[in-house]
Amino acid sequence: MNIASLAAPNYPIYQVLLPNGRLGQPLSDTLNDTQCHLAAYEHLWRTRLFDQRAVALQRTGQLGTYASCLGQEAISTAIGFSLQANDVFVPYYRDQAAQLCRGMKMASILQFWGGDEWGSYHTNNQDLPACIPIATQITHAAGVATALKLQQKKQAVVSTCGDGASSRGDFYEALNLAGVWHLPLVVVINNNQWAISVPLSQQTACATLAQKAVAAGIVACRVDGNDFFALMMALEEALERARSGKGATLIEAVTYRLCDHTTADDMSRYASLEQRQHAEEQEPLKRFRLFLEHTRHWQDAQQQALETRLKHEIEEAVTAYLQLASPAISDMFTHVYSHLPTDLAQQQQAFLRLKGLSH
Ligand SMILES: Cc1ncc(C[n+]2csc(CCOP(=O)(O)OP(=O)(O)O)c2C)c(N)n1
Ligand SMILES: [Mg+2]
Incomplete structure (x- = not known):
């Protein structure tokens, strides 16, 4: 026996939309739909512009500490697009895109980050508020999934976390339950390479985060987290498994945090510029725009019209937020x-x- 020669499972990164905007493989039937492409692109930009505005509000003293989702918009948008209304979403704090898809108002998200917890309860579904304590939400999600299973509901639960969170006990405990009880749960790790200033290599010796599913006895995949289509295909399959009683799935979405950890951080003190420049070339909105240029002849004028419309929508929300009474x-x-x-x-x-x- 040669223990060291026994290989860890290999999880290649699943990719559909290449950084040059071309498709590396065909889209699934459900994704082969122009309206869906335009709606997704619009939502990616809605999220990015909303996020930019939230940072500007914080910088001018009108919002509390804020966690930007710059660079991670595709993961959360794909979650928002793939969940059914009666599924349950258990988010973490960079899930603005999915929260908006799930019907949460921009003004409510700002209310929450402005320091008023009540903002996170303005949902008309069973979704939970965004969790700030790291990884605790995965245990809540396993609890919700257990309830749905006991009630024999054909509904799924999706919960998200960061790469750092996947090193915590709560994460492993929740995954273990998801495996042993065959829970209708999908856990999506936003692997953005950083836990505040701690790089991935300093908080885990695992070659991939997907392989953490092996010990829990659940299936996993590794997906390009800047690729809306690959994320959708992985999520749709994982959600279908969950809803049809086939059990839980772990999805590692590989991306890069293109922003400070929060507005209380300065990433330039610990992250290399070269790494960031490389990540900017991979980012999700750029490649989606190239895709639309190739397939729909998307032009600057359309882009400007889209951004103008979205900025108007965002300003209305900002006005509503600023008019709220202080808690x-x-x-x-x-x-x-x-x-x-x-x-x-x-x-x-x-x-x-x-x-x-x-x-
Ligand atoms: C239980 C707990 N411990 C510590 C913190 C402080 N903290 C906030 S964010 C963070 C790092 C999280 O990194 P990761 O899970 O990779 O998510 P990311 O912020 O990169 O999206 C830490 C340690 C916390 N919020 N909760
Ligand atoms: Mg991280």
Whole structure:
């Protein structure tokens, strides 16, 4: 026996839309649809322009700390496009694109990042609020998937996380349950190569994050996270498996964080410029535009009209957000628990007494 020679599973990166805008392989029947292409392209740009505006609001003191999704828009857009209305989405904090697809208002997303938790509850479906504590959402998602399975519902749950989150215990625990209970769960790792300033190579010795599914006994794939079509094809298959009782799937979406970790970070202090320039050539919107230029003769005038329309939509949302009343300062204790645990209830009382709001 030669233990060291036993190979780890190999997960090649699945790619359909190449960085030059050409298709490396044919689209699935459902994706071979011009309206779908235009809708996806529009949503990618909606997300990018919204994201830019959110950063500008933070820089001018009108928003709290904000986590940009620059470079990761295709992953979240594909999730938004592939979920059915009654599926459940359990997001992390760079999922603005899918949240918008799922009907969350831009003003509500801004409300949340402006420090008012209530913004994250404005959904008309069973989706959960974006999770800031790393990887905890995967355990919540496994819980939701368990409930759906017990109720024999043909619905799926999708949850997302980062590469760093996939090193946490919660992630492995949730995946283990997903395997042993055959849960209708799809976990998508946004592998953007960084956990704040910690590069992937310093927080895992795994050659791929997809292989973390092996120990849980679930299937996995590795997909180009800048390729909307590859993501859609992987998600549609994984969701169908989940809804039809075939169990859970892990999708590693390989991308690059083209922004600071949050507005409280400065990436130039730890990331190389060359790496970033290379990543910019791969980014999802550029290649989708090239695809539309090849297939639909997309032109500058159409691009400008699209951006003007979207900016108008975004400004209306910004106005609505800026007109919202500030939350009561005591709201920091609300919107998380239906019944406050004793220690928090005591803190709340002490806080209100301090502020002279109670005796
Ligand atoms: C439980 C927990 N520990 C630490 C943090 C602080 N923190 C916020 S983001 C982050 C890194 C997350 O990296 P990754 O999972 O790769 O996601 P990304 O931000 O790159 O999308 C950390 C450690 C946190 N929010 N929650
Ligand atoms: Mg990361």
